[in-house]
Amino acid sequence: MPTINYTPFLEGEDLTAAGMNQRVNEVANGLNALDDSSVERHGLRYVHMPLLSAPGLFPAGFSKEAPLAAASVLDNYDNGLPALGGGGTGPTDYQTFSPNGPNAPYGPTGAPDDGAGWKIPAYQNVVADAAEVIINGGTAINLTTQRLKLLVRASIEVVEADGSGGSVNGTNSFIVGIGWEDGTTTRHVLERTVRWCSHDAIERGDCVTSTLITQADIAASGPGDGTIASVFMVVAGGARGSATGALDNGAQADVRYYNISCLPLHAGDL
Amino acid sequence: MPDITPPEVFVPGDVAEAARVSRNLYRSGSTPDTFEVINGRLSEENLDTVDIERRMVRARSFITALTRGATANTDFYEEFYRGDWDINALFDLPLIGTVGAFSRSLVIPGTGLTYTVDWEDCQGVYLAWHIGLVVDAGYILDAGVLKDKDGNNVAGVEADNLVTLHIDDFPVAPLSRKFKHGDQSMVFPETPGDPLRNDSVQVDARWWSGHMILDRVNSTTYVPPGNVQPWVKGHHTADLRLASKNPHIRFKTRRMTAIPIR
Numbered sequence: 101m102p103t104i105n106y107t108p109f110l111e112g113e114d115l116t117a118a119g120m121n122q123r124v125n126e127v128a129n130g131l132n133a134l135d136d137s138s139v140e141r142h143g144l145r146y147v148h149m150p151l152l153s154a155p156g157l158f159p160a161g162f163s164k165e166a167p168l169a170a171a172s173v174l175d176n177y178d179n180g181l182p183a184l185g186g187g188g189t190g191p192t193d194y195q196t197f198s199p200n201g202p203n204a205p206y207g208p209t210g211a212p213d214d215g216a217g218w219k220i221p222a223y224q225n226v227v228a229d230a231a232e233v234i235i236n237g238g239t240a241i242n243l244t245t246q247r248l249k250l251l252v253r254a255s256i257e258v259v260e261a262d263g264s265g266g267s268v269n270g271t272n273s274f275i276v277g278i279g280w281e282d283g284t285t286t287r288h289v290l291e292r293t294v295r296w297c298s299h300d301a302i303e304r305g306d307c308v309t310s311t312l313i314t315q316a317d318i319a320a321s322g323p324g325d326g327t328i329a330s331v332f333m334v335v336a337g338g339a340r341g342s343a344t345g346a347l348d349n350g351a352q353a354d355v356r357y358y359n360i361s362c363l364p365l366h367a368g369d370l
Numbered sequence: 371m372p373d374i375t376p377p378e379v380f381v382p383g384d385v386a387e388a389a390r391v392s393r394n395l396y397r398s399g400s401t402p403d404t405f406e407v408i409n410g411r412l413s414e415e416n417l418d419t420v421d422i423e424r425r426m427v428r429a430r431s432f433i434t435a436l437t438r439g440a441t442a443n444t445d446f447y448e449e450f451y452r453g454d455w456d457i458n459a460l461f462d463l464p465l466i467g468t469v470g471a472f473s474r475s476l477v478i479p480g481t482g483l484t485y486t487v488d489w490e491d492c493q494g495v496y497l498a499w500h501i502g503l504v505v506d507a508g509y510i511l512d513a514g515v516l517k518d519k520d521g522n523n524v525a526g527v528e529a530d531n532l533v534t535l536h537i538d539d540f541p542v543a544p545l546s547r548k549f550k551h552g553d554q555s556m557v558f559p560e561t562p563g564d565p566l567r568n569d570s571v572q573v574d575a576r577w578w579s580g581h582m583i584l585d586r587v588n589s590t591t592y593v594p595p596g597n598v599q600p601w602v603k604g605h606h607t608a609d610l611r612l613a614s615k616n617p618h619i620r621f622k623t624r625r626m627t628a629i630p631i632r
Binding site for chain 2: 116117118121125131132153158159161166169170172257356363
């Protein structure tokens with residue numbers, strides 16, 4: 101049980117403002133500083149224990165999906181990824197976002213967007229429909245402080261996909277990944293979540309990726325400032341044109357339904 | 371859990387009103403600050419130098435997780451969907467006499483389950499599913515060109531089917547997929563003697579590994595207010611349903627998982 105020192109009222113004691121304040125504050129201060137013994141199993145009733153999830157940090161919900169109605173118009177994503185260093189060959193740059201389009205990096209560009217970088221799916225460029233889950237109303241949090249890890253999964257329906265063709269047959273791809281925005285409003289992509297989906301495989305119906313985000317992923321010593329304000333899906337068209345890794349930016353895809361979910365999990369050792 | 375900051379501070383000379391005393395004990399709010407906050411909102415701010423460990427989190431949080439599935443082939447034929455209805459209209463439009471796809475949808479056996487929410491404080495339901503299927507639109511290759519039975523070129527034709535997640539019989543429109551036809555029939559090859567395109571390893575096989583969290587924020591978008599929401603204590607259903615104008619769709623492996631969360 102919590103250790104709360106409470107001074108009871110005595111029979112005949114005057115009911116004063118000071119006395120009332122003292123008793124209320126004694127209980128409040130005790131609850132504000134529970135010690136380790138207070139949370140041992142059965143030390144408190146189960147309703148007092150933390151929820152497994154953290155709904156208070158997700159006032160807008162754990163999930164985002166769009167479009168909500170029949171999609172008579174398909175969005176076309178014609179954005180390719182650049183190579184590191186800005187050249188046409190070499191390793192792919194997975195951290196650059198396209199600056200082009202009405203609400204960049206949200207939604208389609210509306211024109212060929214070769215080598216510009218990632219886009220965040222947003223049906224018909226409506227930012228409110230973006231494949232993004234906002235955390236804590238957009239005020240970035242530290243996952244260690246909140247004792248959280250985030251289980252994130254994202255998927256998107258690719259209806260048609262084609263491209264001008266890489267020089268290696270079958271290499272045209274639609275690329276998906278998961279990223280986050282930190283407290284400085286800088287966006288990053290978790291490169292282990294990047295999936296190159298072959299255009300042939302696309303016509304199977306769905307591209308999906310998932311991951312568990314920990315504080316180590318967003319640590320200040322790495323690419324971010326150590327905080328996280330949102331998680332989102334990223335998409336791009338791209339292809340490997342040759343064994344040296346030249347990128348063919350002619351690949352493009354028409355997409356329809358997409359959704360992303362972010363499940364916060366409270367557990368110290370998860 | 372936020373710190374408890376009693377809202378009522380008594381000043382000498384104040385009248386001892388019962389209402390003011392009660393407000394210190396309980397007052398609802400988006401950011402509660404009375405003793406009421408100890409109900410389920412303990413967190414790092416309240417636990418001095420204590421790490422939240424698995425043993426502290428409410429027990430039995432995953433006890434009602436459930437998976438159902440099936441592997442025997444299940445076939446859907448166009449005869450199941452006779453009548454005048456529009457695959458591109460999701461909902462019925464009675465004013466103009468349009469029958470939409472959702473009202474004609476049929477449950478895909480193996481994807482339906484009933485899950486139970488045992489708590490008052492369920493925050494949502496995590497749903498995950500997988501289906502594998504082959505679509506036979508009756509198209510055949512004619513000299514390398516895909517054509518329908520009337521000889522029309524069908525390259526680029528939109529898929530004529532729709533699979534949608536349903537929760538408590540309500541469709542969740544954004545969790546829908548259309549599956550493109552194969553370029554051969556499942557029941558006759560382009561050339562007699564060729565293998566049939568009716569197995570999961572051929573490029574014509576389709577799959578969908580989908581997921582969604584229905585929570586206290588988005589559920590009313592799909593389950594209209596006034597209806598029991600899918601995270602409310604009690605029994606609920608989740609399934610995938612098919613509406614199709616294709617001659618033949620064969621579902622192979624399929625499963626559905628529901629995990630209530632708190």
